[in-house]
Every structure is written in C-alpha cells, then in structure tokens.
Amino acid sequence: MxxxxxxxxxxxxxxxxxxxxxxxxxxxxxxxxxxxxxxxxxxxxxxxxxxxxxxxxxxxxxxxxxxxxxxxxxxxxxxxxxxxxxxNTPAWWQSLSDVVPPWFTSYLGLEQAASMIRTYDLHFVPALLQTPDYTRALLELSCSSSQEEIDRRVSLRQERQHVLRGTSPAVLWAAVDEAALHRQLGGPEVMRRQLEVLAEASRVPNIRLHIGSFRADALAMAGLPFTILRFAEPELPDMVYVEQPTGATYVDRPLDVEQYALAIDRACAAAAPPSRAASAVEAILRSHTPAQQQQLG
Structure with missing residues (x-):
C-alpha cells in the first residue's frame, strides 16, 4: 500500500x-x-x-x-x-473489491492517476474532503450494508484522499452548494467537525473550493453530480465520471467533456471564489449555536 x-x-x-x-x-x-x-x-x-x-x-x-x-x-x-x-501489480483497493461496485473500480484508478480533479455536487460535501463520521452517516442513510461493510467503505474513502497529499498531489476544484453545508448529516457534532475540516482544507494550496450561495441558480442548473479528471500526460483525454444509483457513465468524447466543463465553469463563476471559502465555512460554523444545534438535532 x-x-x-x-x-x-x-x-x-x-x-x-x-x-x-x-x-x-x-x-x-x-x-x-x-x-x-x-x-x-x-x-x-x-x-x-x-x-x-x-x-x-x-x-x-x-x-x-x-x-x-x-x-x-x-x-x-x-x-x-x-x-x-x-x-501489473494489484491495486491497493483490490482487497476491498467485494464492497466496491463493479462500475466504480475503473474510477478509482483514474482518480489516483489524475493531476486535476474537478467535482460538482449539489447535495453533499465532496468525497475527497469528507470526514470518516460524515461518510459513515451518508452511507448509513443511502445503503443497507452491514456495519462491517460500511466500515470498509469508510476506510476506502479515507484512503482515496491520499491523492490530495504527498509530494505531487492532485489539484482539487470543488463546487459545493451552501445547502450541503447546512444539512445536518449525522447530527450537529458530526457536521461541526466536517465543517472544521472543510475550512482547513480550503486553505491548502492544491484545494480550491467554490461555495454556491442559496441565491445562486447556476449550481442547481448543472444537474447530477459529476467529476472531471485531467491527467498529466498530454496525450490522455480528459474524462468525465457521472454516477447513478445502479451504474456509472464514463465520458471522454471532447465535445461532451466540454459541455460538462462549461457547466462546472458556470457553477464556479456563480459561487464564492476559493479565497472566500474558509470565511464562508466559518460563518456557517458560527451560525450553528448550541440552541440551533439542539433544535436541528
């Protein structure tokens, strides 16, 4: 590993x-x-x-x-x-293949190979920035797996985050809707820790977070969550990954990739710039007073 x-x-x-x-x-x-x-x-x-x-x-x-x-x-x-x-050496995630959907294994390799990852999600914190407890709460909400399977899937998501670390980390551009940061997934304490981690991540040089306001429509117009992967080798085309509940689509035709790139460009343009991400997240943190947390919890 x-x-x-x-x-x-x-x-x-x-x-x-x-x-x-x-x-x-x-x-x-x-x-x-x-x-x-x-x-x-x-x-x-x-x-x-x-x-x-x-x-x-x-x-x-x-x-x-x-x-x-x-x-x-x-x-x-x-x-x-x-x-x-x-x-030809087996990938590190092969030991978790029994809890990984078949359509997702190709994405794991592409994600680890990418030099730039651009991701859009209207509903949740990006997977590469999630805390273990946030991921666990999301999985418990969205699937009927056993606790052991959920633990292994949480471990997999944490391992994936190494792509953003090390001496040659990938660059992450993430467009996130403000609503996702107010949603109390897992309860107030889980969400508070997730927001703290998100604020810290937004200060990392290779992580650029765009937070869309409630008032911005561009993020909602982008549609389903998707990820655009770019690779260091100039011969390799950009790849778009779009996941559905029972499968996934991989898009590499240049004209199609361009449409996804335009969608995420519009979403980012309508959102707060990365320089304001930390203060935006911290403002949401401050708004979560103990009384509000008790009510939301």
Missing part, C-alpha cells in the same frame, strides 16, 4: 496510462498505424488503442515485441518494462 501513495501515487491505472502514452509516442515516431502494430503482436487495432489509453493490463511479451518493432532499445526499453511490471 505504501507504493500506492508514492510520488506518482503508484496506482496501477496511473502507471498503465504512462506506459500507454509512451507506447503511443513510440508508435507515432515510427509512423506506424495502430492496425500494423496490432498485426505485429497478433492483436486487433482496438487492443492497441486500449493499451495506449492504459485501460487493459499488459502482457510483457506484447510490450517486448512492440518495443522491438518501434526500435526502442537499451535503458529506455528496460525502464518501460519495469513500469509494465509495476503496472
């Missing part, structure tokens, strides 16, 4: 994406088509595409044959093969 939170966060998906991007660079440098590359390793053009996007595990033999075909030798060749072996 330590490797999962190294400088590149060690996520197998992140490593696969790096390998795939380099394979694409080597192929284009030699002016080789995906079809020809696929034929060389007895595979289809679509498999080469999936390999270059880092969406499938690698067979070392396939990589060796492609590197020979592309004329990659010596240290550069060995460096990439080392990355391939690391990328």
């Amino acid at each position: 330590t490797q999962a939170f190294s400088d590149d966060r060690g996520a197998p998906t992140a490593l696969r994406m790096r390998v795939g991007a380099r394979l694409r660079r080597y192929r284009l440098a030699q002016q080789v088509s995906r079809e020809d590359a696929g034929w060389h390793i007895r595979a289809s053009e679509s498999k080469i595409s999936r390999m270059e996007l880092g969406r499938v595990p690698f067979k070392e033999r396939d990589i060796t044959d492609l590197l020979t075909f592309y004329g990659v030798e010596d240290d550069e060749r060995q460096d990439l093969l080392t990355l391939v072996r690391e990328a």
